Amino acid sequence: MPVAAVAFEEDFLMTGHAPAKRPNQLFRNLNSKIASIPMILVAVGIFLGGSLWTVVYSFTNSKLLPRATFVGFDQYERLWASSRWIISIQNLAIYGILSLIFSLVIGFVLAALMDQKIRFENTFRTIFLYPFALSFIVTGLVWQWILNPEFGVQGIVRSLGWTSFQFDPLYDASIVIYGILIAGLWQGTGLVMCLMLAGLRGIDEDIWKAARVDGIPMWKTYIFIVIPMMRPVFITTLVIIASGIVKVYDLVVAQTSGGPGNASEVPAKYVYDYMFQAQNLGQGFAASTMMLLTVAIIVIPWAYLEFGGKKRG
Amino acid sequence: MNNSVSIRDLSLSFGAVNVLENLNLDIRDGEFLVLLGSSGCGKSTLLNCIAGLLEPTDGQIFIKERNVTWEEPKDRGIGMVFQSYALYPQMTVEKNLSFGLRVAKVPKEDINRRIARAADILQIQPLLNRKPAELSGGQRQRVAIGRALVRDVDVFLFDEPLSNLDAKLRSELRVEIKRLHHSLKNTMIYVTHDQIEALTLADRIAIMKSGVIQQLDDPMTIYNRPRNLFVASFIGSPSMNFLRGELAEEGGRPVFRTHGVTFSLDGYETAGPLNAGRKVVLGVRPEHVRVDGHLSGGEVHDAVVDIEEPMGADNLLWLKHAGHTMSVRIGGAKRFSPGSKLRLSFDMSVASVFDAETEERI
Amino acid sequence: MANISSLNAPVTGLDAVSDRIADQVATGPRGRKPKRVMSARNIMLYGTLAVAALYYLLPLYVMVVTSLKGMPEVRMGNIFSPPMEITFEPWVKAWAQACTGLNCDGLSRGFWNSVRILIPSVVVSIAVASVSGYALANWRFKGSELFFSILIIGAFIPYQVMIYPVVIALRELGVYGTLTGLVIVHTIFGMPILTLLFRNYFTSLPVELFKAARIDGAGFWQIYFRIMLPMALPIFVVAMILQVTGIWNDFLFGVVFTRPDTYPMTVQLNNIVNSVQGVKEYNVNMAATLLTGAIPLVVYFISGRLFVRGIAAGAVKG
Numbered sequence: 004m005p006v007a008a009v010a011f012e013e014d015f016l017m018t019g020h021a022p023a024k025r026p027n028q029l030f031r032n033l034n035s036k037i038a039s040i041p042m043i044l045v046a047v048g049i050f051l052g053g054s055l056w057t058v059v060y061s062f063t064n065s066k067l068l069p070r071a072t073f074v075g076f077d078q079y080e081r082l083w084a085s086s087r088w089i090i091s092i093q094n095l096a097i098y099g100i101l102s103l104i105f106s107l108v109i110g111f112v113l114a115a116l117m118d119q120k121i122r123f124e125n126t127f128r129t130i131f132l133y134p135f136a137l138s139f140i141v142t143g144l145v146w147q148w149i150l151n152p153e154f155g156v157q158g159i160v161r162s163l164g165w166t167s168f169q170f171d172p173l174y175d176a177s178i179v180i181y182g183i184l185i186a187g188l189w190q191g192t193g194l195v196m197c198l199m200l201a202g203l204r205g206i207d208e209d210i211w212k213a214a215r216v217d218g219i220p221m222w223k224t225y226i227f228i229v230i231p232m233m234r235p236v237f238i239t240t241l242v243i244i245a246s247g248i249v250k251v252y253d254l255v256v257a258q259t260s261g262g263p264g265n266a267s268e269v270p271a272k273y274v275y276d277y278m279f280q281a282q283n284l285g286q287g288f289a290a291s292t293m294m295l296l297t298v299a300i301i302v303i304p305w306a307y308l309e310f311g312g313k314k315r316g
Numbered sequence: 317m318n319n320s321v322s323i324r325d326l327s328l329s330f331g332a333v334n335v336l337e338n339l340n341l342d343i344r345d346g347e348f349l350v351l352l353g354s355s356g357c358g359k360s361t362l363l364n365c366i367a368g369l370l371e372p373t374d375g376q377i378f379i380k381e382r383n384v385t386w387e388e389p390k391d392r393g394i395g396m397v398f399q400s401y402a403l404y405p406q407m408t409v410e411k412n413l414s415f416g417l418r419v420a421k422v423p424k425e426d427i428n429r430r431i432a433r434a435a436d437i438l439q440i441q442p443l444l445n446r447k448p449a450e451l452s453g454g455q456r457q458r459v460a461i462g463r464a465l466v467r468d469v470d471v472f473l474f475d476e477p478l479s480n481l482d483a484k485l486r487s488e489l490r491v492e493i494k495r496l497h498h499s500l501k502n503t504m505i506y507v508t509h510d511q512i513e514a515l516t517l518a519d520r521i522a523i524m525k526s527g528v529i530q531q532l533d534d535p536m537t538i539y540n541r542p543r544n545l546f547v548a549s550f551i552g553s554p555s556m557n558f559l560r561g562e563l564a565e566e567g568g569r570p571v572f573r574t575h576g577v578t579f580s581l582d583g584y585e586t587a588g589p590l591n592a593g594r595k596v597v598l599g600v601r602p603e604h605v606r607v608d609g610h611l612s613g614g615e616v617h618d619a620v621v622d623i624e625e626p627m628g629a630d631n632l633l634w635l636k637h638a639g640h641t642m643s644v645r646i647g648g649a650k651r652f653s654p655g656s657k658l659r660l661s662f663d664m665s666v667a668s669v670f671d672a673e674t675e676e677r678i
Numbered sequence: 679m680a681n682i683s684s685l686n687a688p689v690t691g692l693d694a695v696s697d698r699i700a701d702q703v704a705t706g707p708r709g710r711k712p713k714r715v716m717s718a719r720n721i722m723l724y725g726t727l728a729v730a731a732l733y734y735l736l737p738l739y740v741m742v743v744t745s746l747k748g749m750p751e752v753r754m755g756n757i758f759s760p761p762m763e764i765t766f767e768p769w770v771k772a773w774a775q776a777c778t779g780l781n782c783d784g785l786s787r788g789f790w791n792s793v794r795i796l797i798p799s800v801v802v803s804i805a806v807a808s809v810s811g812y813a814l815a816n817w818r819f820k821g822s823e824l825f826f827s828i829l830i831i832g833a834f835i836p837y838q839v840m841i842y843p844v845v846i847a848l849r850e851l852g853v854y855g856t857l858t859g860l861v862i863v864h865t866i867f868g869m870p871i872l873t874l875l876f877r878n879y880f881t882s883l884p885v886e887l888f889k890a891a892r893i894d895g896a897g898f899w900q901i902y903f904r905i906m907l908p909m910a911l912p913i914f915v916v917a918m919i920l921q922v923t924g925i926w927n928d929f930l931f932g933v934v935f936t937r938p939d940t941y942p943m944t945v946q947l948n949n950i951v952n953s954v955q956g957v958k959e960y961n962v963n964m965a966a967t968l969l970t971g972a973i974p975l976v977v978y979f980i981s982g983r984l985f986v987r988g989i990a991a992g993a994v995k996g
Contacts, residue, residue: 209475213404232406
């Protein structure tokens with residue numbers, strides 16, 4: 004509606020004093036169009052064009068420099084034959100699924116606890132959220148230190164007398180991804196808690212009153228009434244966490260550098276290493292196209308649900 | 317007659333703010349009581365205390381002669397209807413009605429019987445399988461009432477149930493709530509800021525201001541014999557005309573004098589002595605002013621028409637009279653153009669005299 | 679007039695008070711239901727919150743105590759024990775002497791690099807995005823919403839997908855590896871969220887304001903500078919918080935778009951800590967980590983609610 008209204012004024016104001024000739028469409032609202040050039044360049048040139056370019060060049064055999072020699076699905080075949088890529092994908096799946104589950108559950112439980120009209124709410128929120136202000140590099144390095152087998156958690160438990168205690172995720176290839184998960188959850192659950200708390204605060208106070216008059220216990224109110232009402236909040240949070248998970252890179256670089264061996268490799272790191280270090284651009288493009296595909300699978304259904312039904316305007 | 321709900325010395329304060337102060341109230345069995353006041357007067361707070369959704373700082377609440385001050389809302393024998401309906405959006409109407417009963421482990425047949433009855437009374441059978449989002453505002457409010465109905469309780473609490481509806485639906489549902497009360501004969505406590513709802517629905521109205529009940533009476537008494545200046549100005553639209561002046565005596569009979577004009581107080585039912593010299597406020601409702609001096613017995617005064625507001629059935633005149641502006645409601649057929657002079661008199665039997673200091677009715 | 683009326687109002691009703699209530703008035707429950715402070719519910723509630731708070735605070739505590747210990751003490755034992763002897767030497771070393779590759783002038787170089795990157799990047803990205811948001815809110819043209827949709831969807835695309843085309847573009851412009859190049863990169867990738875932020879804010883302002891200004895004859899830039907900018911100060915602060923923490927914490931762009939001597943602090947920190955040569959000095963590492971985290975932490979603690987507003991605005995769709 005406002006679009007039409009503004010456009011109408013436009014015509015009216017701009018032709019008001021000029022001859023009856025209608026001005027050229029292209030020059031109408033010219034300042035706005037000039038001001039929007041950076042945005043248009045970024046949206047079309049980088050986001051749309053850049054992604055397409057990468058997808059197209061993932062079908063070439065580019066090495067050090069991009070070359071338009073097309074080799075079909077060769078790069079993808081090589082990618083899926085690479086054990087490092089398979090490990091990356093497995094790690095991402097484990098990290099992604101567990102991180103989604105834990106951050107949603109922990110985030111919601113913390114938010115629900117914070118919503119009980121507690122004292123020191125601001126203090127608790129400040130504590131839960133501060134890791135989110137820190138970079139993944141800082142997060143990764145702190146947890147690298149805490150999980151240090153000699154001086155960290157394992158060392159302390161052993162020094163307390165339990166000498167056979169074994170917990171060194173950063174040096175044990177089979178559980179290294181859980182070490183990264185602990186750090187990732189520490190950094191990100193505060194955000195989920197904040198989003199959930201905002202969602203809980205958005206629930207009509209009368210709903211809680213009605214449930215109390217109906218004699219519904221608090222936990223049942225949460226499960227059968229409040230959580231179903233918060234579905235949009237959950238979905239939005241899910242999409243935000245998920246698209247963040249696919250990008251996970253810095254955390255791994257800082258905490259384990261992909262090690263031990265390549266046990267904690269992730270796709271984003273695979274892409275970076277092939278593009279900028281192994282000088283095998285084609286592999287990098289193919290891997291990043293797979294990442295794009297993953298995000299598309301998450302985002303498109305959501306965008307369709309969120310915006311598809313109603314008209315934009 | 318038994319009391320359904322009794323409130324004794326109820327106080328509630330949030331920090332230093334006293335929302336309710338030492339409030340006493342008895343509501344009879346089967347009575348429709350309306351708590352009326354502007355926002356922030358404590359009427360909703362009082363209702364939430366009765367429901368058990370707010371804890372009073374002091375005082376006691378009895379429902380059916382049982383002290384329920386410390387009871388949970390579900391154990392108080394009340395049902396409640398909210399302004400925002402507060403239906404559970406993810407459940408069908410049928411689930412909305414039955415959820416509380418299922419949680420309370422009421423036998424299945426019993427639940428079905430109660431839902432059938434509620435649906436029958438409120439005529440919502442066709443809606444039972446729909447979700448709240450698919451219902452209109454009026455239908456939602458009906459379901460909300462149904463949720464209170466299936467609880468089989470003695471006392472119904474309504475918290476501004478019609479405020480979210482448009483004017484037309486509001487008047488329709490108002491009639492329905494009245495009909496519901498006639499057929500169920502339950503005790504109903506109804507909070508509103510709308511005086512029309514209060515006047516049309518209530519057996520008795522409690523007018524509240526700053527956490528204190530100003531007057532508790534049946535609608536006609538409230539309208540015609542307001543206890544104080546606040547009640548008089550709160551009820552009635554357009555508002556009652558107030559003339560500041562003093563009492564005097566003429567020929568041994570009490571009169572009201574303002575700006576050099578006197579009005580005989582013949583016919584006024586007074587509760588106390590009308591001592592000459594006392595500063596008072598005379599209140600007269602717009603429809604209790606007669607123009608053209610048709611009223612026999614009372615004095616007649618000259619006035620000038622300032623503005624005329626024809627409203628179809630009625631015609632509202634704004635007059636200038638002896639230093640006052642006053643509004644007068646006359647039949648829609650009689651018309652006066654601005655500037656025209658007319659003669660007016662007051663019906664003192666339904667007028668009110670308030671002490672200018674205490675603002676209490678004399 | 680106090681509550682005279684409330685006291686005598688129910689007189690008629692009180693006549694009907696039954697004696698059954700009368701004796702309960704004296705003895706029965708009254709006022710607030712008494713609650714124990716140490717109820718099971720409160721213990722559960724605050725207990726859980728306290729344990730969670732401990733988990734979140736632990737790493738910060740470990741960083742601080744480790745950075746204040748000497749290396750012998752670190753090797754002796756427990757990362758959780760407070761320092762027996764407080765020393766600031768690790769901090770000095772981290773700031774001025776720590777080595778990355780050939781350079782041994784500490785994190786200070788990275789810090790100043792980050793500052794040099796941060797200031798122009800924050801200014802340029804916010805300036806561009808605020809104008810775009812303003813155009814989208816008040817001066818829509820054919821296609822503007824489509825471009826905006828592409829921009830927002832672009833926010834979900836992993837950077838890895840677009841990073842190489844950006845490298846090529848910057849190389850063509852001759853700014854690859856320079857400060858200008860990195861400022862452009864931060865402006866590009868900060869654009870979706872910032873534009874969304876400003877667009878939503880300007881849309882929420884009353885449209886009559888804009889119409890009145892147009893009737894008064896103000897144009898695009900006049901309305902922006904004279905009316906919108908002064909009203910948008912709070913949202914500029916939110917955007918600044920978002921950008922300062924975001925750009926300071928960036929690692930990927932720093933590593934891709936700068937050369938070793940212009941590496942931002944995060945990259946340099948990672949190189950210091952994860953360098954394989956030499957003996958690991960954990961206390962220096964933690965001091966360096968704290969130094970790098972200090973700026974966003976200070977921003978966070980000062981901005982408080984605005985930070986929450988920023989991430990909420992970023993997270994929840996408009």
